[in-house]
Amino acid sequence: MTAVPVIELRDVTKIYPLPSGDVLALDRLSIRIERGEFVAIMGPSGSGKSTLLNQIGGLDVPTSGILRITGRNIRKMSDDELTDLRLNAIGYIFQKFNLIPLLTAFENVEYPYILRHRCNDTTGRVSRLLNDVGINKRMAKHKPAELSGGQQQRVAIARALVNDPDILLCDEPTGNLDTKTGAQIMEMLTALHRQGRTVIIVTHDPSVGDQAERIIRIKDGRVDET
Ligand SMILES: Nc1ncnc2c1ncn2[C@@H]1O[C@H](COP(=O)(O)OP(=O)(O)OP(=O)(O)O)[C@@H](O)[C@H]1O
Ligand SMILES: [Mg+2]
Known part of the structure; x- marks a missing residue:
């Protein structure tokens, strides 16, 4: 028996309707990714990479085609199931870190924990994760604007991990960082x-x-086979 792929796209098309005309961002894309794989998605600017990641992450829904995450068709999921998928099964790391400016580093990491458990973290998980990514107690009290780009991305990684997701989606995670900091990330x-x-x-x-x-x-x- 072959294992169920963690991510499966079959003939996925994404069209953005714009007043100036439709934009075909994904054109009958078919991809399989197995559990535990480490995959890079590369291609020219505007080729559809972020669009693809947003569909995989359930942030957006394909116009047509089949998208299965851990074997489940996202089109057949209820809103609650989709929210659960985004919050617990998938961690996101973005180029621009996307931290909440008014919250401290600690609070940014704790936020998805609170959404899931409906209470503050009394287990020490948030502190442990921040420590693991090299953010000390003092830095954890800083707001994002008071942290360097590399530190912000470390906080974003801790945030992505707080609900222990199986899948990590990263969109240009080193794009705003210098070479050395990017290598650390x-x-x-x-x-x-x-x-x-x-x-x-x-x-x-x-x-x-x-x-x-x-x-x-x-x-x-489309997948470039050349
Ligand atoms: N929200 C949107 N509304 C309309 N068109 C969009 C939207 N998002 C992306 N597009 C268009 O879809 C196409 C694919 O964009 P996408 O952002 O996925 O490319 P990308 O490969 O991530 O590019 P980059 O490397 O520059 O980040 C582009 O033509 C883009 O202009
Ligand atoms: Mg992009």
């Missing part, structure tokens, strides 16, 4: 993959792509 993502997580990373950077087990190249919303 990549080491963390590689370690998370070694721990058994499925890691999918969108990148322009060939040296980042080389660290993945497999590269999927996208061009004009």
Whole structure:
């Protein structure tokens, strides 16, 4: 018996309707990603990489085609099930960190924990995760604007992990960082993959792509087989 892929797209099309005309961002895209894989998604600007990640993460819904996450068709999920998927099964890491400006680093990491458990973290998990990514107690009291880009991305990684997701989706996670800080962030993502997580990373950077087990190249919303 073959294992169910953690992510499966079959003929997925995404059209953004705009007043100036429809934009075909994904064009009958078919992809399979197995549990525990470390995959890089590469391709030119505008080729549909972020659109693809947003569909995989349930942040957006395909116009047509089949998208299954851990074997379940997202089109057949209720709103509650989709919320649960986004909150517990998937962690996101973005190029621009996307931390909440008014919350401290600690509160940013605790936020998805509160959404899930409906109470503050009394287990020490948030502190442990911040410590693991190299954010000390003092820095944890800082707001995002009082942290460097690399520190903000460490906080974002801790936030992505707080509900212990199996899948990590990363959109240009090193795109706003210098080479050395980017390499440190990549080491963390590689370690998370070694721990058994499925890691999918969108990148322009060939040296980042080389660290993945497999590269999927996208061009004009399709898998580029050339
Ligand atoms: N919300 C949106 N509304 C309308 N068009 C969009 C939207 N998001 C993306 N697009 C269009 O869809 C296509 C794919 O965009 P997408 O952001 O997925 O590309 P990308 O590969 O992530 O590019 P980049 O490397 O620059 O981040 C582009 O033509 C883009 O202009
Ligand atoms: Mg993008």
